[in-house]
Amino acid sequence: MGESLNREPIRIILDTDLAMGAPGSDIDDGFALALALADPGLRVEMVTTVGGNSDVVTSTRLTRELLEVLGRDDVPVVQGAPVDAVAAEEIARRVLAEPGRLTVVAIGPLTNVAGALSIAPGVAGAVREIVVMGGVFLEQTNVAAMPGEYNFWCDPEAAQAVCESGARLRFVGLDVTRRVRLSREDARALASGGQFGRIAARHTEAWIDFQERVKPREAIEQGSCALHDPLAVAVVTRPDLVTWSEAHVAVETAGRVTRGVAVADLLMWEDPPEPNCRIATAVDAPAFRELFLERMESLP
Numbered sequence: 001m002g003e004s005l006n007r008e009p010i011r012i013i014l015d016t017d018l019a020m021g022a023p024g025s026d027i028d029d030g031f032a033l034a035l036a037l038a039d040p041g042l043r044v045e046m047v048t049t050v051g052g053n054s055d056v057v058t059s060t061r062l063t064r065e066l067l068e069v070l071g072r073d074d075v076p077v078v079q080g081a082p083v084d085a086v087a088a089e090e091i092a093r094r095v096l097a098e099p100g101r102l103t104v105v106a107i108g109p110l111t112n113v114a115g116a117l118s119i120a121p122g123v124a125g126a127v128r129e130i131v132v133m134g135g136v137f138l139e140q141t142n143v144a145a146m147p148g149e150y151n152f153w154c155d156p157e158a159a160q161a162v163c164e165s166g167a168r169l170r171f172v173g174l175d176v177t178r179r180v181r182l183s184r185e186d187a188r189a190l191a192s193g194g195q196f197g198r199i200a201a202r203h204t205e206a207w208i209d210f211q212e213r214v215k216p217r218e219a220i221e222q223g224s225c226a227l228h229d230p231l232a233v234a235v236v237t238r239p240d241l242v243t244w245s246e247a248h249v250a251v252e253t254a255g256r257v258t259r260g261v262a263v264a265d266l267l268m269w270e271d272p273p274e275p276n277c278r279i280a281t282a283v284d285a286p287a288f289r290e291l292f293l294e295r296m297e298s299l300p
Helices: 028-038 056-069 086-097 111-119 150-154 156-163 184-190 195-214 228-237 285-297
Strands: 010-016 042-049 077-079 102-106 129-133 169-172 181-183 224-226 242-251 262-265 277-283
Touching (some): 028 056, 028 195, 042 056, 042 228, 056 077, 056 195, 086 111, 102 111, 102 228, 111 156, 129 228, 169 242, 181 184, 184 195, 184 285, 195 224, 195 285, 228 285
Parallel strands (some): 042 077
Antiparallel strands (some): 242 277
């Protein structure tokens, strides 16, 4: 399965715009947090919050509430952008204190991560790696109102700053995350589990209802929802779930019609630019589904 039972857990800081629990809001950040806690190969050192799917104050509250449901209210939660820079400062402090030991998993807009890199440029060399759910590299959103993937579109300057940082980067974008789905039937099955499963099932069905209403002609959004952020968490310990390609990625910050669009040079021509990241280009969706549902069944 690609997992080692003997290695030390990978220690992560999870940076999230969690919204599970807010009416009509996305639910994948909540599942990502749950998956990170359920993965024996991960140790969640801290959760930082950022505005995105929800305002940052609401995200902070919902994160703490969900950690309590999951029996892990011992995990520290630090509120971040756009209210203040505390989360960015704490990311920088922790990463610099233990060079090469901490991985940042960023599943919201990259405001906090870019802030940490700005406060202390040494973070780029000290972080074990930064794994990002963000971008779309081989396709397009095909939505003029949001030409870039949501996390990049919210703060394209931060996304570009991360791309330019020199840190070890892996991007898990819509090219692969749209292909891992949770159906209504899956949600109803979760409801037969513990407290988290019952809560998650209710919010998942509400999110699918919302997606169907606002995206009536997008076939993939009918009857299921994407597990964008959980896939980004899963690949920290299971990189084999996706196919990786080296690339040079830049993010449009000033385009009149292309805000947040990621331009990925796949290094195919002679004299290509230096790669600055690896991007996910394909996914083993059945293997991820099996892993995800197994982990969800283990939760209280």
